[in-house]
Amino acid sequence: MRDKMPADSVGLVEPEKLHIDRPLHLECDQVLPSHDLVYETYGTLNEDRSNAVLICHALSGNHHAAGYYSTEDKRAGWWENCIGPGKPIDTNRFFVVSPNNLGGCHGSSGPPTVNPDTGHPWGPDFPMVTVKDWVQSQAMLADELGIEQWAAVVGGSLGGMQAMQWAIDCPDRLRHAVVIAGAPKLSAQNIAFNEVARQAILNDPNFHGGHYYLYDTLPRQGLILARMVGHITYLSDDAMHSKFGRDLRSGRFQYGFDVEFQVESYLRYQGEAFSRNFDANTYLLMTKALDYFDPAREFADSLDDALAQTRCGFFVGSFTSDWRFPPDRSKEIVNSLVSVGRDVSYAEIDTSKGHDAFLLNIEQYRRLFGAYMQRVAAEAGV
Amino acid sequence: MRDKMPADSVGLVEPEKLHIDRPLHLECDQVLPSHDLVYETYGTLNEDRSNAVLICHALSGNHHAAGYYSTEDKRAGWWENCIGPGKPIDTNRFFVVSPNNLGGCHGSSGPPTVNPDTGHPWGPDFPMVTVKDWVQSQAMLADELGIEQWAAVVGGSLGGMQAMQWAIDCPDRLRHAVVIAGAPKLSAQNIAFNEVARQAILNDPNFHGGHYYLYDTLPRQGLILARMVGHITYLSDDAMHSKFGRDLRSGRFQYGFDVEFQVESYLRYQGEAFSRNFDANTYLLMTKALDYFDPAREFADSLDDALAQTRCGFFVGSFTSDWRFPPDRSKEIVNSLVSVGRDVSYAEIDTSKGHDAFLLNIEQYRRLFGAYMQRVAAEAGV
Numbered sequence: 001m002r003d004k005m006p007a008d009s010v011g012l013v014e015p016e017k018l019h020i021d022r023p024l025h026l027e028c029d030q031v032l033p034s035h036d037l038v039y040e041t042y043g044t045l046n047e048d049r050s051n052a053v054l055i056c057h058a059l060s061g062n063h064h065a066a067g068y069y070s071t072e073d074k075r076a077g078w079w080e081n082c083i084g085p086g087k088p089i090d091t092n093r094f095f096v097v098s099p100n101n102l103g104g105c106h107g108s109s110g111p112p113t114v115n116p117d118t119g120h121p122w123g124p125d126f127p128m129v130t131v132k133d134w135v136q137s138q139a140m141l142a143d144e145l146g147i148e149q150w151a152a153v154v155g156g157s158l159g160g161m162q163a164m165q166w167a168i169d170c171p172d173r174l175r176h177a178v179v180i181a182g183a184p185k186l187s188a189q190n191i192a193f194n195e196v197a198r199q200a201i202l203n204d205p206n207f208h209g210g211h212y213y214l215y216d217t218l219p220r221q222g223l224i225l226a227r228m229v230g231h232i233t234y235l236s237d238d239a240m241h242s243k244f245g246r247d248l249r250s251g252r253f254q255y256g257f258d259v260e261f262q263v264e265s266y267l268r269y270q271g272e273a274f275s276r277n278f279d280a281n282t283y284l285l286m287t288k289a290l291d292y293f294d295p296a297r298e299f300a301d302s303l304d305d306a307l308a309q310t311r312c313g314f315f316v317g318s319f320t321s322d323w324r325f326p327p328d329r330s331k332e333i334v335n336s337l338v339s340v341g342r343d344v345s346y347a348e349i350d351t352s353k354g355h356d357a358f359l360l361n362i363e364q365y366r367r368l369f370g371a372y373m374q375r376v377a378a379e380a381g382v
Numbered sequence: 383m384r385d386k387m388p389a390d391s392v393g394l395v396e397p398e399k400l401h402i403d404r405p406l407h408l409e410c411d412q413v414l415p416s417h418d419l420v421y422e423t424y425g426t427l428n429e430d431r432s433n434a435v436l437i438c439h440a441l442s443g444n445h446h447a448a449g450y451y452s453t454e455d456k457r458a459g460w461w462e463n464c465i466g467p468g469k470p471i472d473t474n475r476f477f478v479v480s481p482n483n484l485g486g487c488h489g490s491s492g493p494p495t496v497n498p499d500t501g502h503p504w505g506p507d508f509p510m511v512t513v514k515d516w517v518q519s520q521a522m523l524a525d526e527l528g529i530e531q532w533a534a535v536v537g538g539s540l541g542g543m544q545a546m547q548w549a550i551d552c553p554d555r556l557r558h559a560v561v562i563a564g565a566p567k568l569s570a571q572n573i574a575f576n577e578v579a580r581q582a583i584l585n586d587p588n589f590h591g592g593h594y595y596l597y598d599t600l601p602r603q604g605l606i607l608a609r610m611v612g613h614i615t616y617l618s619d620d621a622m623h624s625k626f627g628r629d630l631r632s633g634r635f636q637y638g639f640d641v642e643f644q645v646e647s648y649l650r651y652q653g654e655a656f657s658r659n660f661d662a663n664t665y666l667l668m669t670k671a672l673d674y675f676d677p678a679r680e681f682a683d684s685l686d687d688a689l690a691q692t693r694c695g696f697f698v699g700s701f702t703s704d705w706r707f708p709p710d711r712s713k714e715i716v717n718s719l720v721s722v723g724r725d726v727s728y729a730e731i732d733t734s735k736g737h738d739a740f741l742l743n744i745e746q747y748r749r750l751f752g753a754y755m756q757r758v759a760a761e762a763g764v
Contacts, residue, residue, distance in 0.1 A: 028637035128637040188622035188645040189614060195646045196610045202639060203603045205587050221585045228578045229611060232571060240570035246676065253674060255410035255510040257584060257666065260673065263570040264577045284639065291642065292635060294628065323705075 005068065008084045009076060010042040010091050013067035017107060020140045024102075027292075030127040034116075037141050038107030039063050039099035042083060043091035045147075051382040052147045053089055054138060054174075055079065055098040056155030056162035059230070059286045060278060062106035065098040066091075079156075081361040088370040093382040094151065102137045103129040103285045111281030112213070124210025124281055131158075131165045131293045138162070139170055151380040152176035152373070156358035157325065158286070161293045164333070167310040168295050176376050177310070180317040180369070181358040183329035184303050184336070185294035190324065193233055194287040197226035201280045210281050219280045224271035226283060231270050236321035236354030303336040310337075314344040315372040317358070317365070324355040345372055387450065390466045391458060392424040392473050395449035399489060402522045406484075409674075412509040416498075419523050420489030421445050421481035424465060425473035427529075432762040434529045435471055436520060436556075437461065437480040438537030438544035441612070441668045442660060444488035447480040448473075461538075463743040470752035475764040476533065484519045485511040485667040493663030494595070506592025506663055513540075513547045513675045520544075521552055533762040534558035534755070538740035539707065540668070543675045546715070549692040550677050558758050559692070562699040562751070563740040565711035566685050566718070567676035572706065575615055576669040579608035583662045592663050601662045606653035608665060613652050618703035618736030685718040692719075696726040697754040699740070699747070706737040727754055 005011045017038045024032045040063050045052060055065050057078070066083035068076055083089045083096060100108040103126060107113075111126040142150065153166040153174045160182030167177040186194075201207060204222030208215050235243075244263040259265040299305035314337055318330035327348050337344040347368040351357045357365065387393045399420045406414045422445050427434060437447050439460070448465035450458055465471045465478060482490040485508060489495075493508040524532065535548040535556045542564030549559040568576075583589060586604030590597050617625075626645040641647040681687035696719055700712035709730050719726040729750040733739045739747065 028635075185628065187619055188626045188628065188643070189617075189619045191628070191643050192610075192614045192622065192645050192649055195643075195649055196607060196614070198639065199610065199650070200582065200607055203607075225578060225582055225585075225607065228574075228581065232574045232578070235571075237569055237571040240574065244570045246567065246570065246573070253410075255670075257580065257670075261570070261573050261577075263574050267574055267577055268581070288637075288639075 010067040026133045027130045028128045035109040037099050042096040045095040050380045053094045053096050054150050054153045056159035058157040058159045063098050063100035088373050093377040105279030105282035112279050121213045135165045135169050150174040152376050154178040156180040171311040174312050176313045178315045183325040200225035220275040223275040223280050227271040227274040228267045233324045234356045238352040239354045307336045308340040317347045319349050319357040321352050322355040392449040408515045409512045410510045417491040419481050424478040427477040433764045435476045435478050436532050436535045438541035440539040440541045445480050445482035470755050475759040487661030487664040494661050503595045517547045517551050532556040534758050536560040538562040553693040556694050558695045560697045565707040582607035602657040605657040605662050609653040609656040610649045615706045616738045620734040621736045686721050689718045690722040699729045701731050701739040703734050704737040
């Protein structure tokens, strides 16, 4: 590690790829005979394998949660604020495992990877995956790594939903679940926004029914729109106000359709950058996984009954200005956990940063999340 | 009127068209030498012309605010809930004038109408119009109709913004301004949603730079997406929840990209219906008029100074679950009006229906809005 690396970073990291040669029976009833998972690890697995923490990523995330790929790398992993030496997920104590989910577009088996049966990219034929499927796949990864029980399974947003599902589906394989900025299921409004994003992609003339790889083109415009809509829901009205207000790019009205307000410029930029780095078929799959997530469904719509399956401790965190998954959605989880007698710590972080806050360096968040993880570490004997 | 017409409807109505042969100097610095306005009227102008009420429509509205076009007509005008005999805008007392705004797509001069200089549809060359421009154009209509002073100028959402601008720009020409579900200017989030809608339209391959009329095609997909995004912001999360929840169309998950949840079906239907009845270039213009609206701007960003220009009484109404223009935005207007000593009645209507509530039949809304309009009628001597 060069001295230009920040001291509280895990520093240089390298992804690994695991071929899991076991059939995975998916919720949609298809079976994947084998699949690949790309993942990164930070920190060291202790002798009794008690200090492993699984990081679950959200909609547009991947396995690169912390550290840098080279000394020239300008951007660290997406959760650099929370993973590293001395950080809430303290890599001096924990062995952190961060996979790219099945169906992703950063190396794990997914639409852009080759379907071994055809020799062509899976594209739109990649099966629909759900949060439950991810848990199964991540459990296979744990098996391969020799991790019988996670000290904690941790995630924000869609990642938090995976942590919840882990606690329900594999109650003996984790001691703690950390569910940040999550919800027990999507609201009609959440689904509606996802549907707009999907329609933007599906109707992009360059989408070609998802076979754009064969046409040497990309449904970039659809992905840009999808990301713009998504991005609005990640920021609070307040955060947008303090970031941009009604500031004009040129100082005066242009009376045209070029960028007029700074917020327009920002959104277009975000959309364009995203469309260069993310696969449209994967985006579609991820939004569907969100829509389908509803662990109470298997228990006659009783969240209490679903969470009664769990045996771990819980940390549930929410952010006051998050209007995508507001604190009330987290409280539904907390209330159910309390009703079924589980040990749950709830932190409602006061911030204007909206849903995106779970990625940011916010003192109160860091402190409360960190305190809980210290307890997790102490129990793990590290 | 046939007996199948509801007794509290204005019944059969017919639009009229007025050619205004006076130059209109627009804010964007272009001049329209003449323009057409289509409008409807309901009720009777009294002898001293004191009972005229101007209705200003919102983003997707038009001049057809009340009544029916034929006895077979299934849908009444868009504000049938509030305009008619015995309704808040009581046509037994008021003479109601409801124009289609300049730049619209229902008969007034706008992108789909013929540019007299070229003999072709204006399309994207129709000049950018603003709320101030509409006030000017509506004032010309008032001149032609011989109405020196409106008993009230009334509108919801973008329509309420026009009422505010009337009060500022033509203080002697109205006795009351009714501003429902409005805001003193758009927030960055509001602008962001408009920008998504515009990008969806501008990037539709059938948009052809706005010249789609010449290609015998329509940017329907873009307009559908624009409307879907808009529609989400018109409904509250609660309203969507009680309307659809997570109800499935087929009763079980399909694991595909066809409609899965009822809310998806509803949004697609709304988008498609809208795309058959609305012009994409007009939609672009209307969203820009919203973005530009900011009466304080001319007064060094002081809303107090802007509203100090006014001389009329005000009714300001908001809806608790409106997250597009929440009650706090209306209170900004009310607070400024109070600071400059204006007479203002504020009603915050308790409803779960979101921004759309301004169009609906809600008892408390009808009662408070109606009480104010009765006062307006009494002052008008009708």
